[in-house]
Amino acid sequence: MSKNSTVALAHGMDVQENVTRVFDMLGGVTNLIKPNTTVILKPNAGHAAPPEFAVCTHPETVRAVIHEVRKANPKRIVIAESAAVGCDTMECYEACGIAKMAAEEGVELYDIKREKDLINVAVRDYRSNISHVKLPRLLLEAEHIINLPILKAHASMVFSGALKNIKGVVQDQVHTTMHRQNLTMAMMDVWSVCRPDLNIMDVMSAASGYSPHTPTPIELDCVMGSKDPVALDRIACELVGIDPDGVSYFKVADEVGLGTTNQENIEVVGDKLDDCKKKMWVPYLEDIRNRWPEYDVHCDGACSSCQALLTLNMETLKAIGIYDENKGMTVVAGCDNKLDPNTPDKQIILHGNCTRRHLKEHPDAYFLPGCPPGEGSLYMTVVRKEPVTGQPELMPWIRQRMEDDAPAWRGYVEKEAEKFYGSNK
Ligand code: SF4
Incomplete structure (x- = not known):
């Protein structure tokens, strides 16, 4: 060109x-x-x-x-x-x-x-x-x-x-x-x-x-x-x-x-x-490294798509009021992370194809395939305590859950927007 x-x-x-x-x-x-x-x-x-x-x-x-x-x-x-x-x-x-x-x-x-x-x-x-x-x-x-x-x-x-x-x-x-x-x-x-x-x-x-x-x-x-x-x-x-x-x-x-x-x-x-x-x-572009200190978030090597999805999902947990009750969970995205081998598998969410390699050490961790994975799959996994990967049989449940969570999420987003823009939208 x-x-x-x-x-x-x-x-x-x-x-x-x-x-x-x-x-x-x-x-x-x-x-x-x-x-x-x-x-x-x-x-x-x-x-x-x-x-x-x-x-x-x-x-x-x-x-x-x-x-x-x-x-x-x-x-x-x-x-x-x-x-x-x-x-x-x-x-x-x-x-x-x-x-x-x-x-x-x-x-x-x-x-x-x-x-x-x-x-x-x-x-x-x-x-x-x-x-x-x-x-x-x-x-x-x-x-x-x-x-x-x-x-x-x-x-x-x-x-x-x-x-x-x-x-x-x-x-x-x-x-x-x-x-x-x-x-x-x-x-x-x-x-x-x-x-x-x-x-x-x-x-x-x-x-x-x-x-x-x-x-x-x-x-x-x-x-x-x-x-x-x-x-x-x-x-x-x-x-x-x-x-x-x-x-x-x-x-x-x-x-x-x-x-x-x-x-x-x-x-x-x-x-x-x-x-x-x-x-x-x-x-989606705010620094995510220290944004959720109550969780153990590893995102080295994660590209912007996975970072954006982490943001969406972690903030959704806050909006729907289940952020605190799940604190301590380990969330991983990207290909450059080292995990503590002693972390219990059921405390780990592996977000995206890049994290598949951790399954060797943590075979029972929640693995969310995709590059990047589906938009709500991380927060849904925290809610359900089982991987949510867009399986067709889960679709009705996912839709219903998203509908139920929508008012809380919308209210949360409006408050965050107000903090950013004030009256200058
Ligand atoms: S899974 Fe795909 S989108 Fe996510 S960090 Fe890896 S390469 Fe990027």
């Missing part, structure tokens, strides 16, 4: 104006989109959350992109998504307001999960265990794909922007496989077979805090765009005060050639980054 990547930044209350400016700064829509082509818009609509939660790309941002793309006279515009595992894409479109907007605009909504016309694409030099990915013919044959993420904090990836949004072009089976191994590498493999030509990020509002499930939205009134998803994610991090070095998968994305994280190679055009900055609350 070329040495210099451009990231366009437009700040203002009018989302249409922002989107148009971003397209103009990146070369103009008629230069970016060929006439009489199929244009896929890939928003982030993976959860059934209302627009004001800022978890899904806002329908007005998607509408603004549709208006802009129409100037290039495409043959067809299609909004395409495959919602998170366990979520119905069409329900998500409805909940986040994209369905209503698409009906008003006369634009097709497409559920990747329900597509039967798939092509099994080989992943060259695959880095995870995914040697092939089944993708809809529509996506592979479309002349243009525009990635439309929203900026948010994320429980299993710390930060969600352009790179992470492409995880949502695969059906559930691939999605589940991705979560059973190194998710970062699996994400890179999906990018290698489905690479959007443009990324437009919705930063009008962003989901901070314990997003995506318990978001605390903040207003930023920005739209950003770039052909380089890595540079875009990096600059978006700077916009909201996230240390890009704290997001492990950026470096990998740079190494595999998806773009650059090196600030010296990135030119920001448009409004001044410094004038638009607003510090975002991302509890």
Whole structure:
């Protein structure tokens, strides 16, 4: 890729104006989109959350992109998504307001999960265990794909922007496989077979805090765009005060050639980054080494995904009032930890595939497989005193328990957000 990547930044209350400016700064829509082509818009609509939660790309941002793309006279515009595992894409479109907007605009909504016309694409030099990915013919044959993420904090990836949004072009089976191994590498493999030509990020509002499930939205009134998803994610991090070095998968994305994280190679055009900055609350990035002194937490060598999940789970224990009664437990994540051989196995939780080796010395410890493991599996394991690893037979129990715990958790998050933002959200 070329040495210099451009990231366009437009700040203002009018989302249409922002989107148009971003397209103009990146070369103009008629230069970016060929006439009489199929244009896929890939928003982030993976959860059934209302627009004001800022978890899904806002329908007005998607509408603004549709208006802009129409100037290039495409043959067809299609909004395409495959919602998170366990979520119905069409329900998500409805909940986040994209369905209503698409009906008003006369634009097709497409559920990747329900597509039967798939092509099994080989992943060259695959880095995870995914040697092939089944993708809809529509996506592979479309002349243009525009990635439309929203900026948010994320429980299993710390930060969600352009790179992470492409995880949502695969059906559930691939999605589940991705979560059973190194998710970062699996994400890179999906990018290698489905690479959007443009990324437009919705930063009008962003989901901070314990997003995506318990978001605390903040207003930023920005739209950003770039052909380089890595540079875009990096600059978006700077916009909201996230240390890009704290997001492990950026470096990998740079190494595999998806773009650059090196600030010296990135030119920001448009409004001044410094004038638009607003510090975002991302509890997943707070130092976790001494954060729960009542527990014996070992996290040397843990990457940001496992650190974020530890944070989510340990804080959940506090929120639901069972933190104190389980103190003394040993929690392990990452590959560089030494454990006291005398620690009783039933006091140890091994979080993630990196910790599997401790099973030799502690065969009866609670081992949570995954890279990273499922989002609530650590706290559920503490509650149940048996590993919770996403087994289908446990799903009803997990859903019920999460529903029961939701009010306490929500109240806890609101208090924490208040401590961070005061009245400055
Ligand atoms: S299991 Fe290991 S490699 Fe995978 S996310 Fe956790 S710390 Fe990272």
